Amino acid sequence: MAYRILHTEWSDGYGGQEMRIIAEMQEMRKRGHYVALATRDSCMILQKARELGFDTYVVPFSGKFDLRSILQLKKITQENNFQIINTHSGIDTWVGGLASLISNAKFIRTRHLSNKINSSRLNFINELADFIMTTGESVKEAMIKDNRIKSDKILSVPTGIDEERFAPMRYDKQKSRKKYNIPQEKIVVGFLGILRRFKRFDNFVSLAREIHKSYPNVYFAIGGGGVGKEYLDKLVCGYINENGEKIESAESYVGRIGFIDNPAEFLEAIDIFVLTSDSGEGVSQALMQALFMEKICIAADIGSLKDLYCDNNFILTNDATLESFIKALIDVLKKRVDIKINREFMVDNFSLSSMGNKIEGIYKRLLEC
Incomplete structure (x- = not known):
């Protein structure tokens, strides 16, 4: 009917x-x-x-x-x-x-x-x-x-999630990186989402700054537009902090892509997806999309993100602090964790x-x- x-x-x-x-x-x-x-x-x-x-x-x-x-x-x-x-x-x-x-x-x-x-x-x-x-x-x-x-x-x-659209075999990583001006030879960590404060894209930029000190071959790409664009520009381009210290530009290793018209193509361009939200999430669509695209994912145990967790299919940190995200990403880069990609679980349930x-x-x- x-x-x-x-x-x-x-x-x-x-x-x-x-x-x-x-x-x-x-x-x-x-x-x-x-x-x-x-x-x-x-x-x-x-x-x-x-x-x-x-x-x-x-x-x-x-x-x-x-x-x-x-x-x-x-x-x-x-x-x-x-x-x-x-x-x-x-x-x-x-x-x-x-x-x-x-x-x-x-x-x-x-x-x-x-x-x-x-x-x-x-x-x-x-x-x-x-x-x-x-x-x-x-x-x-x-x-x-x-x-x-x-x-x-x-x-x-x-x-x-549209399983036919968010299917990694449909996309070419080199072409995707070229489209979004992402370096071909780097390990790429990505963020995708509308630029709202609860997404904590400020922590993503801080994560990039910290990781870059020891891992210069890692590149960070931020996909998404919204009301936080001006604040993001400040965080990436450099600023004077509350202590009067000059924070240098991170533009050489943090790319601001802007609004993404094809999220699947952007996700194909990255290697690791990090969702830095600390509140507000129900079940993040961006995280679901990244899991459908078989990316290594890191997120905090907030909202209903745990609904997506199945036998180590991604890293679910205990909290949404910058320190937790830094540790989780270093564990991935040093291959200390065994991530079990499980697209079948996502297709069956999401x-x-x-x-x-x-x-x-x-x-x-x-x-x-």
């Missing part, structure tokens, strides 16, 4: 959360469902959805109790016979959730991040949801424990088809039972 689903998004950026929404919309459309998007006119996801041929609606989403947006969303839902409103960020979750109450649509709330949700009884919108999807197990368990969510109304549905099957099961439960 085909369903009609309206996704909502308030966020301006275009990072992992927004990419997840687009990937989910594409997978559900491929399965025969009608999927559309309601978002603000300033949001980057709006243009992406239009480029892909999805119907879109511009809604102000000016605040949690924005009556104009609630009524507009109600009208959109009823006139287009949407059966489900699937919300994603804080403000659009309040607006979409309240609109669902007066439009008779089912309300699905997707929670992407791992930071704690206010447990106040006044923060009741999640409890109104007919169902909640999270991107990781730890997020699910926290909402059950802290936010009064019933265990039978919530499920972890990790973002699915592919687009796996995600799509879980989501269709939720739709069927809500609309046919």
Whole structure:
């Protein structure tokens, strides 16, 4: 049976959360469902959805109790016979959730991040949801424990990765390095992600500075754009620190690639992937993509990143400190660790088809039972 689903998004950026929404919309459309998007006119996801041929609606989403947006969303839902409103960020979750109450649509709330949700009884919108999807197990368990969510109304549905696109045999390392101006002869350590503070790209640059002292043959490549670009430029190009000391430029061994239009191709160009995030992650799409591309990966045990861990398939540090990342990378460079690449585990549990099957099961439960 085909369903009609309206996704909502308030966020301006275009990072992992927004990419997840687009990937989910594409997978559900491929399965025969009608999927559309309601978002603000300033949001980057709006243009992406239009480029892909999805119907879109511009809604102000000016605040949690924005009556104009609630009524507009109600009208959109009823006139287009949407059966489900699937919300994603804080403000659009309040607006979409309240609109669902007066439009008779089912309300699905997707929670992407791992930071704690206010447990106040006044923060009741999640409890109104007919169902909640999270991107990781730890997020699910926290909402059950802290936010009064019933265990039978919530499920972890990790973002699915396109296994055909993220397949190392499809790409040529030399060509990929040439495209991104990465030295051919170096060992390349990469970072990929939108430049937000919780990604701690500052620690990645500090990691590069420290490792370069003893391993001059290691090159560091940072892929991604966003609001932190100016800060990143300062960190790489050199600056005066709080003690008045001059920090020299690292431009000769730290490359700033900017926005990456083909993450798989960028990942093929590197040898080691390091995710320096210290908070905020559900299950990192960049880490999943790197594991699909069979890269040696290093990340901290935060959020739901442990969901991706299977019998030493990557290094999961106990904390997200710079010291832990330095030690882990040195262990890799000195070949002290036995990483067991396991693409089959990733395909079985984190592919687009796996995600799509879980989501269709939720739709069927809500609309046919």
